[in-house]
Amino acid sequence: MQTTMTSLLTADSPTVMTQTTPHLCIEAVTKCFGSFTALDNISLTIKEGEFVCFLGPSGCGKTTLLRTIAGLARQTSGTLNQRGNDISTLPPQARDFGIVFQSYALFPNLTVFNNVAYGLRNRRVDRARINARVAELLALVNLSGSEQKYPAALSGGQQQRVALARALATEPGLLLLDEPLSALDARVRGHLRSQIKALQARLGVTTIMVTHDQEEALTMADRIVVMNHGVIEQVGTPAEIYHQPASAFVASFIGTMNFLDVAVHSAEQVTLAAVRLTCLPHCLPVGGAARLAVRPEAVALTRQVGGLAGEVTDIEFLGAFQRVTLQLAGANQTLLADVPSRDSTTLGLHMGQTLGIHLPAEAARLYPAGSNTL
Numbered sequence: 001m002q003t004t005m006t007s008l009l010t011a012d013s014p015t016v017m018t019q020t021t022p023h024l025c026i027e028a029v030t031k032c033f034g035s036f037t038a039l040d041n042i043s044l045t046i047k048e049g050e051f052v053c054f055l056g057p058s059g060c061g062k063t064t065l066l067r068t069i070a071g072l073a074r075q076t077s078g079t080l081n082q083r084g085n086d087i088s089t090l091p092p093q094a095r096d097f098g099i100v101f102q103s104y105a106l107f108p109n110l111t112v113f114n115n116v117a118y119g120l121r122n123r124r125v126d127r128a129r130i131n132a133r134v135a136e137l138l139a140l141v142n143l144s145g146s147e148q149k150y151p152a153a154l155s156g157g158q159q160q161r162v163a164l165a166r167a168l169a170t171e172p173g174l175l176l177l178d179e180p181l182s183a184l185d186a187r188v189r190g191h192l193r194s195q196i197k198a199l200q201a202r203l204g205v206t207t208i209m210v211t212h213d214q215e216e217a218l219t220m221a222d223r224i225v226v227m228n229h230g231v232i233e234q235v236g237t238p239a240e241i242y243h244q245p246a247s248a249f250v251a252s253f254i255g256t257m258n259f260l261d262v263a264v265h266s267a268e269q270v271t272l273a274a275v276r277l278t279c280l281p282h283c284l285p286v287g288g289a290a291r292l293a294v295r296p297e298a299v300a301l302t303r304q305v306g307g308l309a310g311e312v313t314d315i316e317f318l319g320a321f322q323r324v325t326l327q328l329a330g331a332n333q334t335l336l337a338d339v340p341s342r343d344s345t346t347l348g349l350h351m352g353q354t355l356g357i358h359l360p361a362e363a364a365r366l367y368p369a370g371s372n373t374l
């Protein structure tokens with residue numbers, strides 16, 4: 001259900017929209033800068049009220065896609081449709097969005113009040129209503145009382161909260177955030193992350209946030225769009241992206257991942273260090289090479305050495321667990337395994353120790369040999 005800004009202010013009955021109604025449909029959008037293709041045939045549907053993150057390494061096209069949605073950049077081909085209206089050729093001022101940029105793009109010569117009121121004045125909203133709306137918005141971002149301050153007198157985090165209030169002032173259907181937290185220090189960033197998330201949930205405004213920070217995307221997004229070199233690698237919930245990465249790139253970009261070179265033995269078995277391992281059914285050619293991906297926390301270590309084994313070459317203490325580096329016996333490959341602190345006592349974990357290694361089939365994913373990783 002969506003609660004609009006209006007309903008917060010005037011207690012109108014809120015517009016009811018479900019998360020399955022499409023808000024924005026991007027179809028086959030390509031954007032070229034000269035001979036360089038920054039966006040390559042992007043298709044994506046964003047649902048009403050959803051919080052979507054565009055996640056990917058620097059230069060993959062996240063900002064270009066956001067700017068195309070806003071009309072600040074024009075796609076070379078493809079169409080955009082917002083709530084059933086073709087917006088493909090509309091100028092930014094005719095589109096329905098509010099935007100927050102990475103660097104504080106507040107008007108330095110205007111007070112906080114006037115920054116937030118800016119879009120409302122442009123729309124000739126009457127003064128009493130502007131006063132009420134600005135007060136409401138500043139309360140929403142916990143900045144009541146800062147009306148007469150100038151941006152220079154505010155911290156980075158406060159400036160971004162003003163920018164957020166300004167972006168929301170005209171009740172846009174779509175909130176666009178381009179790395180809004182990345183210029184802030186870690187503590188402020190973490191705090192503002194939960195504030196933005198709570199605010200978005202409360203208002204129900206469809207939101208797209210660009211970030212290169214996987215933790216930010218995993219903690220904030222309903223769905224993550226992982227991008228690389230102008231294409232979408234995967235769209236999914238944080239859990240899907242983390243547990244079922246669709247490509248070796250996604251597997252390498254999110255979290256920590258071991259990649260092991262294996263030989264494909266059958267449709268459900270691979271060979272690693274002369275040991276036969278069961279894996280989930282796959283379609284890679286039998287007899288060929290492949291990359292087996294498994295997260296350190298999924299690796300189980302035992303004192304019984306049977307099949308796959310390795311020697312402990314490093315132990316890193318990380319509080320709740322220890323990250324162990326193992327040199328695989330019979331292969332020139334290393335493996336990271338996260339051992340919960342209580343298990344390390346049971347294992348008698350120490351450097352130089354040889355341990356049995358179990359790679360659970362359901363936690364291991366197979367990708368073609370030579371797949372691109374980060």
Ligand SMILES: Nc1ncnc2c1ncn2[C@@H]1O[C@H](COP(=O)(O)OP(=O)(O)O)[C@@H](O)[C@H]1O
Pocket residue numbers: 033036038056057058059060061062063064065
């Ligand atoms: N105006 C432009 N002219 C030429 N190349 C551009 C322009 N804007 C972006 N690019 C290029 O497009 C690619 C994607 O840029 P961008 O969308 O800003 O990436 P991201 O936001 O993911 O870091 C980059 O290689 C960048 O250099």
Ligand SMILES: [Mg+2]
Pocket residue numbers: 062063064210
């Ligand atoms: Mg960018």
